[in-house]
Amino acid sequence: MTNLRVIIDEMLSPNHGSVARYSEELTRGLIASAPNNCYVEAFVSASTDAEYALIAERLPNLAKLHKSALSRRELRASWQHGFTKIPGTGMLHATSLLAPLRRHDRLHRGDQIVVTVHETVAWTRQDQLGSRQASWSRAMLARAEKYADAVVVPSHTVAQQLDEIAQFGDRVRVISGAPSTSLRVPDNGEERAEELNLPERFLLAIGGLDPNRAIDHLIRALRDVDDDVVLLLVGPEPDDETIAAFVASEGIRPERVRCLGTLSNEDLSVAFDHASAFVYPNLDVGFGMPVLEALSFGIPVVHSDAPALVELAADAGVVVEREPSEGYSEALAEGVNRVLNDAPFAERLFYAGQDRSRAFNWRMSAEKVWQLHADL
Structure with a gap:
């Protein structure tokens, strides 16, 4: 033995x-x-x-x-x-x-x-x-x-x-x-979506204002994205004052950025399933499991050009250049707008993402x- x-x-x-x-x-x-x-x-x-x-x-x-x-x-x-x-x-x-x-x-x-x-x-x-x-x-x-x-x-x-x-x-x-095998949309997915109060159109992202996550750039990008699009952040608690203060300092309406806290696998699956796009602006990463999980749900993924993410997604997502850093927010907004406003392109990403995720x-x-x- x-x-x-x-x-x-x-x-x-x-x-x-x-x-x-x-x-x-x-x-x-x-x-x-x-x-x-x-x-x-x-x-x-x-x-x-x-x-x-x-x-x-x-x-x-x-x-x-x-x-x-x-x-x-x-x-x-x-x-x-x-x-x-x-x-x-x-x-x-x-x-x-x-x-x-x-x-x-x-x-x-x-x-x-x-x-x-x-x-x-x-x-x-x-x-x-x-x-x-x-x-x-x-x-x-x-x-x-x-x-x-x-x-x-x-x-x-x-x-x-x-x-x-x-x-x-x-x-x-x-x-x-x-992709995590625990992420599956439950039978009462629509009911859970109502409990989470998910907006009609929203971007999903993970993490707070840690510099490497570049969520600050993503929040700034909202200025160049349609007003009805909301950013939902998984991880930070709903009463996170640091994020609220940053949103206010950038002149963005507070209701456009919501913190969901830590979600159960079921609720995270529902959020993935209903998101208009998943955005992963991280500046450096070794693999990017959340990107792979988002791809498995077929939602459009917008990610940075960090080498590991380019290797992982393999053209199944929208790549955004991190440099120059002064223009990163605008570049993220451009990538987001591309998937929000081009339905045929978003549909191609749906199939490409699922195909790519099946390789793992x-x-x-x-x-x-x-x-x-x-x-x-």
């Missing part, structure tokens, strides 16, 4: 963003595609009973869940300095850089450690990530460079960027994510991970 231990701590991240969904979806795929006599175990930092129950519910066929005595913060600090191990031996797969990277015996004991690098923002735009997180990421990558048997990245873009940062050689393997699935990604560990 062979066990693959997966570190799923990102699944319980308070932010529950793309990396959290990646961790959950990939682990589910690994369980479903496990070869004969191979089983998937998981490791997680000290969590609440409710969180353990959530893992059991979402990963019902998990062979075993190892529970650390350390909190997530303590575990991050401990592994950054090479302290503490996790139970068991053999194959270990980390769905992020959070891993017990240390000297191990792959030749005689069969121990192996694979980590995942989702993006290189800690190096390319470290001022926008936060000094503490950037410092931790750089320290963990240095440990990975020394101890990891392989590194999984979600795109060729990240692979190229990583090659300029560290010396991994042929240890890098490109294995992309896929979690079963295929999981099988590539199993193959990677077999190759090691």
Whole structure:
């Protein structure tokens, strides 16, 4: 019997963003595609009973869940300095850089450690990530460079960027994510749309005023978009005063920008399904799972020309150049207006987006991970 231990701590991240969904979806795929006599175990930092129950519910066929005595913060600090191990031996797969990277015996004991690098923002735009997180990421990558048997990245873009940062050689393997399998429009979708008070025409975007997300440029772009079009932001809470103040400072009517807070999978699916367009103006990104999820719903996608997004969408979306930065808002408005005012073009994007999204699935990604560990 062979066990693959997966570190799923990102699944319980308070932010529950793309990396959290990646961790959950990939682990589910690994369980479903496990070869004969191979089983998937998981490791997680000290969590609440409710969180353990959530893992059991979402990963019902998990062979075993190892529970650390350390909190997530303590575990991050401990592994950054090479302290503490996790139970068991053999194959270990980390769905992020959070891993017990240390000297191990792959030749005689069969121990192996694979980590995942989702993006290189800690190096390319470290001022926008936060000094503490950037410092931790750089320290963990240095440990990975020394101890990891392989590194999984979600795109060729990240692979190229990583090659300029560290010396991994042929240890890098490109294995992309896929649209979340949990995003499906429920049977009462129209009822939920009414509860969310979705406008007739609206743009959907994710995130607040973090510099890298460029939501500030998108808000400014509303000045050149029809007055009846509303921007709905997933993530920021409805009473977010920072966004309200920024909207007012830009001279935009407050009702044109609404914050939805964190949405359930069902409500997010309804929002995707009803949106006039999904806009992803991020300045830098490693993969762009929300873009892929929007494409799977067939709604027009307007995204920046960040290399990973161009690689991902492959002409299924509207590409907007980030430079010059002074004209980025106007460029976003032009891209948005193109899909809002050209019905035949929007219809072509509907089919192109769905076709592109079908090129990605979690079963295929999981099988590539199993193959990677077999190759090691």
